[in-house]
Amino acid sequence: MLEQQESRVKVFVLGGDGFCGWPCAVNLADAGHDVLIVDNLSRRKIDIDLGVESLTPIATIQERLRAWTETGGREIRFSGLDIARDYDLLLDLIRSERPDAVVHFAEQRAAPYSMKSSATKRYTVDNNVNGTHNLLAAIVESGLDVHIVHLGTMGVYGYGSHRGATIPEGYLTVEVPQPDGTRFTEKILHPSDPGSVYHMTKTLDQLLFHYYNKNDGIRITDLHQGIVWGTNIEQTSRDPRLTNRFDYDGDYGTVLNRFLMQAAIGYPLSVHGTGGQTRAFIHIRDSVRCVQLALENPPSSTDKVKIFNQMTESHQVGALAQKVADLTGAAVNYLPNPRKEAVENDLIVDNRCFIELGLKPTTLDDGLLSEVVDVARRWADRCDRSRIPCVSAWTKTQAAAIQAP
């Protein structure tokens, strides 16, 4: 709980019913901030369309909020609007509530879902771009000084860059040789090279932020997050009705959580391609802590967009599967890759900003086993094995490869 009234922040959590949004919201409330969740519940509705459910049984948002208050939590309010569609309601809410900050998770966040069909590609672009742009336009129209903390992705950088190159926190210093033989040095937004339509929308967000920061002075922190693993944080473990969602299906399940669940039910761990893909990871506990740090350390009104790499470890996917296999005795199954991506890459990431702000990472070695026992094994009987395979293919060539016997 915050000691001083003046460090309390009034904050909207857009997408505060989702996998990252919900633990983020309760963590911020627990830290003494005034939290209002804004969510159109699209994540639950997509589950209905896909015919899947969270492995963990999750309560409705209304029940979650009741349980939070009943267990002594600081009140969290809820508004059920769609920021990509209900611009006028969003503007009214900003004008009447006058938030200090907005944490923005309200985007379609699964790469495989974004590649499922022309319709899901179009939904992802329309929803993510208009949602982010509506937020920016509404803040400008309100005339208020509202700090935006946005959840981006490490995937904006791409995974095809030079071997051994370090990925900086958002900006890259380059030297530009000129035709006349001179050269100049410039700090540029790191070139983007997204690997899916979903990741592409986050590269579009970056340009929206760059422009609105430059033209209107909006204060923005963009968090380039790695792949999140784990399920609960201390606050969501206080009552079963507070439990966070755990996705294991081929569209929304993130790679490490899928391995943990597969190990728990005796399903061979699905590695797509060679397993040589290296990705960045972060535990959900560290993710919510990073958002809090970003919120409590806002940029000044003259700063350009502040970009943090929100990740703690990099691992090759195949090595990760082996780690889980060693821990649990599971088998590893190498499958054709539905994604169009580099067979293998390295990934060296600068993440010193959060470490300097005091982040103490949860390592894989600390957290993996408890996740398997407390979550994956506990709810194993809720798993629908038919929803485990990844069926969204990036191109027709990839679709043919995964359908081959």
Add this chain to the structure above:
Amino acid sequence: MLEQQESRVKVFVLGGDGFCGWPCAVNLADAGHDVLIVDNLSRRKIDIDLGVESLTPIATIQERLRAWTETGGREIRFSGLDIARDYDLLLDLIRSERPDAVVHFAEQRAAPYSMKSSATKRYTVDNNVNGTHNLLAAIVESGLDVHIVHLGTMGVYGYGSHRGATIPEGYLTVEVPQPDGTRFTEKILHPSDPGSVYHMTKTLDQLLFHYYNKNDGIRITDLHQGIVWGTNIEQTSRDPRLTNRFDYDGDYGTVLNRFLMQAAIGYPLSVHGTGGQTRAFIHIRDSVRCVQLALENPPSSTDKVKIFNQMTESHQVGALAQKVADLTGAAVNYLPNPRKEAVENDLIVDNRCFIELGLKPTTLDDGLLSEVVDVARRWADRCDRSRIPCVSAWTKTQAAAIQAP
């Protein structure tokens, strides 16, 4: 007329009723290509909303097409759909017509209009991003190999870059120093720094193109066009019903055409700010010729997005006003700048791709006077002087400046 059947291209011109689209469409038909215009007529409808009209009297699209055929032109067909809204109709049209290429002008193209209000910002982003993305998704879904020729803008590069630096055609070669003292060289998409919400949408388009070219192999030529001046081309001068539009209002009028019209009616030439802003220009005749060259010289299926700088001359806005004043005797009026932009910049642009393909530029010195006499003076009595001032301000600070006495 093309000599050989096999060099004939079946092409959609999206936005083919607009200022650049209409002359482009008739030029391509005249060159022997099969043209189908797709347009939702939004440009005419925005004129209705704004209460303005083209200085030149323009016929309806149906009358234009009748007149074109009556005067011996190769048939041009028309489909009145909205590519940002009518995805299924667009897909059906691509599937049934199987075009070889699509020229894409179907975006809201005025920077001042895009900054007019929160509603016009949102319309511009929603319309331009979804329109471009629908086109890309529909081509992928159709499974056809369709070359996209897109009208972008020189404004994607921004006008704040280093003095004396040359703007290359889309891609910039940079050297990247690493923390360990090594460095590597990379060719990147030129960093973008848009000056309005409109320009920002064109930077978003670039990332859409980059991704769909990489993932799906779509062949794309992106034309980074300068400010277009002039009105008619030879083909639109054949009959009064073929005349092109001429916008002079504060939202849609482009700077040089506004000077010409102001000179014709004895209104002082409106220079906003110091006039030190340097911009790139191209005559409408050269613009349609460049589109034809791009169409007839498509990239191969393994090429990355081909980017051309579609401009022929750079001028400071104040010097341009002085040139028109010298030619016509008009006065020059320096006004507060409604835009948030650099007071002064230089602009050195590489445009050798089109020159090497055979473009012979129309220079300002050749074309200015005939434009004043043939268009601006001829239709001067149709001008509504009250619509000349620029009233769209980039920020509240700019709005206050232009409203001050």
